[in-house]
Amino acid sequence: MRLRILQLLVLGLLVVAWYVLTAPGLIPPFYFEQDNRAAFFFGEPQKVFWVIVEWFATGEIFIHLAVTLLETALGFAIGSALGLGIGLWLALSPTASAVMDPYIKGFNSMPRVVLAPIFAVWFGLGIWSKVALGVTLVFFVVFFNVYQGVREVSPNLIANARMLGASPRQLLRSIYLPSAMSWVFASLHNAVGLAFVGAVVGEYLGSARGVGYLILQAEGTFDINTVFAGILVLTAFALLLDAAVGSVERRLMTWQPRTSETEKV
């Protein structure tokens, strides 16, 4: 409880500092020559707040949020499915894995955000170019975790299942898949976050709807308050998504003695 109060206090201090430093005429300008310049570059918290209130009051934001969240969800779902499938395939087939290794490494090292313009050309300015970007980001996180998960299955566990009469198919379903899934869940926070990044960056680079689009529009008219409002809404929803993932994870991973962490990508 005390922690929460301190956390809110930090937020309050930040907002107050923001207000004091940007409100025109409140304190003498010490960096910019004119009074209203700070507000022009950094926005003003009360105006940002009213922009957000108005978005929700008029319902204008909902369509944009829905689009962004849909892109996130699709990017996450498709990227995870591909990562899971290809991860399982390569982990269980040493030859394919050896052949594909340099390509996987190459694609992973590539700064994949540069693909966004290409996706816009291929898939248009609708949601699919954003989904595609999200997929390329999510895929590798899930892929590497699945690959690792399958490789790290204890040989004992496999031998035991075989002795209990598991066919190769049953081995895949009862041993490899659950083992891989535990690694996937460990990377879920990362994957969802990256799908969100893919959606917003995609929108920002060219779109007709979405929170990223709102930000882009506002930037075009130097409406810095709206830009900040968009950023705050995105941050809030990223936190909500993360909390949702956390609760799903807790429910699905009851069998694990502790949550394992993988490195951040």
Place this chain on the structure above:
Amino acid sequence: MSIDGAPALALADITCRFASRDERSHAYIAVANASLTIGRGEFVSVVGPTGCGKSTLLNVAAGLLEPSSGTVEVFGERLMAADGVNRRAGYMFQADALMPWRTGIGNVVAGLEFRGVPSAQAVAQGEEWLRRVGLAGFGDRYPHQMSGGMRKRLALAQTLILSPDILLMDEPFSALDVQTRQLMENELLALWAEDRKSVLFITHDLEEAIALSDRVVVLSAGPGTRPIGDFKVDLPRPRDVSEIRMTPAFLDLHREIWGVMKEEVLKAYARQKVA
């Protein structure tokens, strides 16, 4: 299906050569020309110094490992690597081999599930086996919520529920404390006495071997492990493993077998020290 009168398990002239990683020329011979026969309903223990290839021999019997040469016959039928594992055998591993993502009951019924037994029937049978190994009411716990002894019981139930004709055990109780271990040994004997499976029990503990078995086979120190002694244990059954250790007959046997084993243990020790 089986040939009349054939032993449950017959390993003949088994050799296992492992290619070493760095140098092709220096293949490691874990087991050399080893032969071992387990009669029907016989409880045979194999003892030997650490690292002598006991587990290798067991994996060969299970069909998990193909020997470089030699044959394995199960009830008179040749075990071929191409056909997969030894279908008539159950295997209890030294290390934990339970599925951590399944509950107790989920682990016990895994084998039935793989064989396509309807779920309701499998669970009913599973509950029965949980009760028999003393885990009634623990079916909804995950392995990590159980103690080492409970996990061993669970593994035992998981193996025995399939009623395998041959039971292969690889130092199954070595990780347990002495008290739990003796309890588990007694329970194993009680379960075994119900239907007398053929058992191949691997251990490095001679006392455990004598207390449990009808026959004790001593392996030489590796590399090139092979049986060097075969002792019949005609102590009366049913036995209590903690009491039988005190009887003169047990002590005589122990002395006799240890006389053979000691030299091998020292050899293995000396070799380990060099390495």
